Amino acid sequence: MPSRMCINPIHNNKGILHQSNSTSSEERWTTNSCAMDSLYDISLISEKVPVILDNSKQWHRVLSTSMKLGSRGIANVQAVSRNDxxxxxxxxxxLLVNRTASPLAWFMECKDRNDRSAVLLPHSFLPSMAAKKLxxxxxxxKALLGDYDAIHVRRGDILKTRKDRFGVDRTLHPHIDRDTRPEFIQCRIAKWCPPGRTLFIASNERKPGFFSPLASRYKLAYSSNYSSILDPLIENNYQLFMVERLILMGAKTYIKTYKEDENDLSLTDDPKKNTKVWQIPVYTKDTEEC
Structure with a gap:
């Protein structure tokens, strides 16, 4: 596993071309990355899947030995089955078999893509492997929240639209903007979360007070309410999201934005998987309920 993870939001040529020359590439990498063990408990992961970080002595020994062995030392495999x-x-x-999950990502889901029921590790595995301090x-x-429910509301990046040749806005997720608005959330979760419950909300929505209408029915809580705990600890949004995921997973009732498994509760019925079909956004109710 890489010893550091890139946290720079600018992953494009424009960002690279306009970087300042006043700092070295190593300094930029340090600034725009974080240590993997600041996010994950490597020892805990290793109890299930042994992990070697790429800055460890063990990794350097393996790499050095494999280079000395030539063709018997390392094999880079891609699209080779486990059986083979x-x-x-x-x-x-x-000695060393290298299978890169993807050149564009650190991780790949541990599943057989030809048999999606053959999941080797559940979706909850990595989120539950957070670093001890997180x-x-x-x-x-969670102790301060007491008995609570939680929702994860993904907006921001997923609300992307583009105009078709007639100038009409289209989106890959036609109901997501509607389904993640407070009035629709309140209607959707009413059957799962009774009035008066404490509702923890984790979201990438940037508009202040966006979820305030839900306060008419629930006691709202956000990670920002616990700055005395988080501010001395959190160094980047990745760490914050990992803490929020642990809080979400600890709720009595946890409602996700999209379904990941068939038994999940979700705010929308739109599929999480990108259908690559650009559709006109829907903002009206499907039924007269609520």
């Missing part, structure tokens, strides 16, 4: 890796003699004596912060906040 285990059964073919050409791989059996290789877990401790989440536990403190």
């Amino acid at each position: 890796l285990q059964s073919k003699s050409s791989y059996s004596n290789i 877990q401790n912060a989440a536990e403190k906040i």
Whole structure:
């Protein structure tokens, strides 16, 4: 696993071309990245899947030895099945087998894409492997929340629209803007969260007070309410999101934006997977309920 993860939001040529020359590439990398063990408990992950960080002595020993062994030292495999890796003699004596999940991402879901029911690790695995200090912060906040429900409301990036050749706005998720507005959230979750409950909200919505209308029915709570716990600890939004995910997972009733599993509760029925079909956004109610 990489020892550091990039947290720079500018991943494009324009951003690279307009970087200042006053700092070295190493300094920029340090500024725009965070240590992987500041996000994850590597020892805890290793109890399930052994992890070697790329700045560890163990990794350097493996890499050095594999380079000395030449063709018997390392094999870069792509689109090679696990069965072939285990059964073919050409791989059996290789010291290091490198399978890059994706050149564009640190992680890849641990699943067989030809058999989506054959999940090797659940979606909740990595979120539950947060670094100890993040877990401790989440536990403190959960204790203060007491008995609570929670919703994750993804807006921001997912509300992207573009105009078609007739100038009409279209989106990949036609109901998501509607379904994540307070009045529709209140209607949707009414059957799961009774009035008067404490409702923890985690969202990337930037408009202050956007969810305030929900306060007419619920006691609202956000991570920002616990700045005394988080401010001394949180260094970037990745750490904050990991704490929020732990809080979400600890709720009595947890409602996601999209369904990830068939038994999940969700704010929208739009599929999470990108359908690549640009549709006209829908803002009207489907029924007269609520």
